[in-house]
Amino acid sequence: MNLIQMADVVDLLGLPAPPNGRSSYYVSCPCCDEDPRKRHLNINIRKNVFRCPRCGVSGGIFDLYSLYTGIPRDEARDEIMSKLGTGRVVPKANRIRSAWPAVTEYPMTDVDTRDATYTALLAKLSLAPDHRENLLQRGLTEEEIEQLGYKTTPVLGYVSIAAQLQAEGFYLSGVPGFYRREDDVWTFNHEKRGILIPVRDVDGKIQGLQIRRDNVSKRKFRWVSSAEKKDGCRAEGWTHLAGTVRDEIILTEGPMKADIIHDLSGDTVLAVPGVNTLTQLKLTLERLMESGLRQVKTAFDMDLLTNIHVQNGYNNLLALLDELDLRYGTYLWDPRYKGLDDYIWEYCLDKHRSA
Numbered sequence: 001m002n003l004i005q006m007a008d009v010v011d012l013l014g015l016p017a018p019p020n021g022r023s024s025y026y027v028s029c030p031c032c033d034e035d036p037r038k039r040h041l042n043i044n045i046r047k048n049v050f051r052c053p054r055c056g057v058s059g060g061i062f063d064l065y066s067l068y069t070g071i072p073r074d075e076a077r078d079e080i081m082s083k084l085g086t087g088r089v090v091p092k093a094n095r096i097r098s099a100w101p102a103v104t105e106y107p108m109t110d111v112d113t114r115d116a117t118y119t120a121l122l123a124k125l126s127l128a129p130d131h132r133e134n135l136l137q138r139g140l141t142e143e144e145i146e147q148l149g150y151k152t153t154p155v156l157g158y159v160s161i162a163a164q165l166q167a168e169g170f171y172l173s174g175v176p177g178f179y180r181r182e183d184d185v186w187t188f189n190h191e192k193r194g195i196l197i198p199v200r201d202v203d204g205k206i207q208g209l210q211i212r213r214d215n216v217s218k219r220k221f222r223w224v225s226s227a228e229k230k231d232g233c234r235a236e237g238w239t240h241l242a243g244t245v246r247d248e249i250i251l252t253e254g255p256m257k258a259d260i261i262h263d264l265s266g267d268t269v270l271a272v273p274g275v276n277t278l279t280q281l282k283l284t285l286e287r288l289m290e291s292g293l294r295q296v297k298t299a300f301d302m303d304l305l306t307n308i309h310v311q312n313g314y315n316n317l318l319a320l321l322d323e324l325d326l327r328y329g330t331y332l333w334d335p336r337y338k339g340l341d342d343y344i345w346e347y348c349l350d351k352h353r354s355a
């Protein structure tokens with residue numbers, strides 16, 4: 001049986017093909033992208049659906065055809081069939097309109113949109129005295145705290161904050177953390193009080209937020225996400241860059257740690273969310289290498305030496321550095337010392353290279 005697929009329609013419409021091997025990718029949205037260089041419309045080749053996290057237009061194969069050609073959806077079907085030739089069958093899921101796969105989450109919107117929304121959100125919040133005190137005790141100055149943009153999660157008022165942001169023209173769909181309640185009112189997901197940490201890309205734009213949760217001993221840091229919520233959006237394991245792009249950076253775990261090391265040492269620090277999430281790291285390192293990055297000092301917690309699960313992740317990380325042909329060395333810090341000044345420069349940078 002030869003089913004009509006999203007890929008066929010993409011081809012018929014002359015839209016860009018998915019980048020090698022990817023099932024989900026972005027093209028310019030005919031509804032909201034005035035600038036054709038912008039790409040907000042997400043096409044999912046595998047699921048045969050599309051959705052724009054910016055303006056909300058969505059549908060299946062025939063809707064996409066109808067959106068681009070202006071032909072009514074009912075006629076789109078016949079036209080596609082005749083263009084593709086005989087023997088083609090409509091995929092079962094697309095035969096009945098109501099039986100289309102339900103998309104409950106939005107695909108993530110682009111970083112510029114997320115940065116604008118998160119920046120506006122943080123501007124509405126403040127930093128509680130206990131959180132400020134906590135950060136000062138870690139060695140940050142008032143000025144640095146201000147610059148980092150750390151804020152305390154609000155206890156109440158998520159619905160009114162979301163409404164204000166929308167009224168000010170900021171997009172909430174496709175921005176992790178925001179979702180619709182059952183009554184369709186937009187709100188913001190929040191689990192526990194804590195410090196909101198902006199997680200920034202190489203250009204300083206806020207890609208996502210983390211929360212350092214108060215009074216928990218396990219999983220202290222969590223991503224702000226609205227996965228599995230109505231019109232919500234899941235967070236990714238983003239990297240975070242503290243400092244300007246240089247030929248040498250320190251690589252550590254967690255954005256807050258990266259910010260503190262950067263502010264104490266002046267070094268440029270890149271954070272991975274964890275050694276077992278390396279997808280974004282590769283992309284970031286490639287970006288940084290284009291701007292002159294040549295060597296990396298890794299600085300991870302001592303539990304690497306005892307935890308096999310973490311150790312495997314760490315070995316994968318070193319393999320990635322090798323693959324990218326970056327010079328690297330390792331900072332280890334003695335577990336008897338807590339302070340960030342107590343790193344021990346364990347290996348010289350060339351040890352791995354010569355080994």
Ligand SMILES: [Zn+2]
Pocket residue numbers: 029030031032033040041052053054055056057
């Ligand atoms: Zn759109």
